[in-house]
Amino acid sequence: GENVGLHLPTLSVQEGDNSIINCAYSNSASDYFIWYKQESGKGPQFIIDIRSNMDKRQGQRVTVLLNKTVKHLSLQIAATQPGDSAVYFCAEVLNTGANSKLTFGKGITLSVRP
């Protein structure tokens, strides 16, 4: 299948460990952020989102942290599993009137060692 992760930075973690994936976003006016997971040959899959009026949001096994001061977003995955292996993208949204187009950051490949 298509190698989405070609030439992307890679984070390698041991199965069962926690993973932290970092992202720097570009626009200080962005007001909504989303993390997506993309497996080879598939489209991006929604993981978790956060609005700019929050600094932390938790889901099932995942936590997103937002630091607006330094325009930094991170995704924490607890007890990483082999099925978590994929390319991860952060995306920012600048809501200007009716449009909510996504601007994606550079992806990071997460590789889970058994």
Place this chain on the structure above:
Amino acid sequence: DTGVSQNPRHKITKRGQNVTFRCDPISEHNRLYWYRQTLGQGPEFLTYFQNEAQLEKSRLLSDRFSAERPKGSFSTLEIQRTEQGDSAMYLCASSLAGGVGQPQHFGDGTRLSIL
């Protein structure tokens, strides 16, 4: 499966031919987006619809590209006189309209290869 559906999944064609892709969004979603993704890159915005109205087009969308959403449900993306540089994954996403915090949900894309 009630997610975003795209077809065909793969399209191989010769340079200069026209191609058309189809996207069926999640049924209650009134916003529909097209993105393009090349190997090793994140998706890039091409255009978007709210209901049947095309409200924004990226500068990436040359005049060889046209998108429609005639009844506010499915959408088509046509590329005329294809070029080698059009080879990419074309992704469709849909969302609800209305304020901050409506995530876009993606289909699995159409992979276009130009010979």
